[in-house]
Amino acid sequence: MHIPSGFNIVTPYFFVRDAESFVRFLIQGLGGEETCRSMRPNGEIANAQVRLGTSTVMISEATPHYPAMAAAYYLYVEDADQAMQLALQHGATLEMAVEDMPYGDRQGGVRDAHGNIWWLSQRLVDEAYQP
Incomplete structure (x- = not known):
């Protein structure tokens, strides 16, 4: 099994409203570092990755199909x-x-x-x- 560098067997994936402000909190409030980002055509975050220490978490703007949780x-x-x-x-x-x-x-x-x-x-x- 291959796991990308910075990821673990279990990787949290956040679906949130206002993903941009959540990424900002992870960086400024918890000391994270953004390592990757892809955007949807409407300008919302499709997937952002933030490294917190030795772990990476993923973030996406919530949608009706994947609501905020x-x-x-x-x-x-x-x-x-x-x-x-x-x-x-x-x-x-x-x-x-x-x-x-x-x-x-x-x-x-x-x-x-x-x-x-x-x-x-x-x-x-x-x-x-x-x-």
Whole structure:
């Protein structure tokens, strides 16, 4: 099996209204980098790809056939407090303040303007999760 560089076995694909502003949030609010974009004849994003760390996500403008849908994502970051501030500065709203968790992560949560929840997590220990 061949998987393109920057992609993983599971790759999130976002269908959102106002895909342009969502791509902007991924870049400015979560520190992503746009790597690819194709447009529809009407000027809407058909497919954009944004790399977040070692993962790529795909984004498309919602359509009646593929309506907008929100979900929750767990995003590992270098510094959870800093990532939280950046996301909030770029339009996210607070879901949960950053704090140390019993499973070894420092974590907080935000909701973006498109309804997605992002759990911003900084791993504090170099070991597997313990039940």
